[in-house]
């Protein structure tokens with residue numbers, strides 16, 4: 091059973107990803123809307139990202155929690171939003187700023203976020219933020235074994251996790267079309283282990299019967 095997972099892409103600020111480390115997963119710079127979205131309640135919020143999915147993170151948080159201010163920082167990149175998405179961004183008064191981030195402003199080793207200083211001199215005050223730059227999928231082993239992956243690199247498996255390669259199962263975040271959550275990882279790992287166990291028991295039983 092392959093379950094090598096994924097990792098979130100980190101933003102480069104001052105030329106390094108280390109700038110975010112103090113804040114990462116400290117409920118000041120987070121990554122998963124399902125896990126930590128509720129922390130935006132009553133807080134000015136920033137989304138770091140320039141893709142359509144980044145804008146959708148801002149839209150979803152606005153719709154779910156109605157945070158007082160929502161800003162998308164593209165960190166020096168052009169925004170890549172679809173027309174319909176841009177329309178919602180405008181309707182919800184979500185600001186989109188493209189200047190690179192120069193500095194994260196906060197206190198107490200990342201436990202308190204105050205805002206982001208941009209290279210154009212603007213300071214965006216915010217108490218909460220999410221990084222939305224996509225994921226690195228650890229699929230090298232799966233690909234080496236010839237397993238089929240989807241367009242984002244997730245390994246395709248059936249309901250038991252069986253991949254396109256006989257005897258190779260996939261579980262957890264690596265599996266295509268699953269919620270990237272602990273309970274789904276457990277659930278499809280159990281499905282894969284149960285399927286493998288059934289194959290082994292059936293083989294042994296059939297040997298006894300012949």
Ligand SMILES: Cc1cc2nc3c(=O)[nH]c(=O)nc-3n(C[C@H](O)[C@H](O)[C@H](O)COP(=O)(O)OP(=O)(O)OC[C@H]3O[C@@H](n4cnc5c(N)ncnc54)[C@H](O)[C@@H]3O)c2cc1C
Pocket residue numbers: 093094095096115121122125126228231261262263264269270271272273275
């Ligand atoms: C910050 C954060 C907060 C989260 N909060 C929640 C939450 O509140 N609730 C929730 O349900 N989910 C949450 N999640 C998601 C949850 O952690 C994942 O869905 C879950 O860990 C997936 O389990 P997994 O076993 O598939 O992958 P992982 O837990 O990522 O484990 C994969 C392992 O494979 C290893 N690996 C990768 N490549 C190789 C290789 N080539 N050889 C050997 N080992 C390798 C990795 O080092 C890693 O240890 C959160 C995730 C993050 C990042």
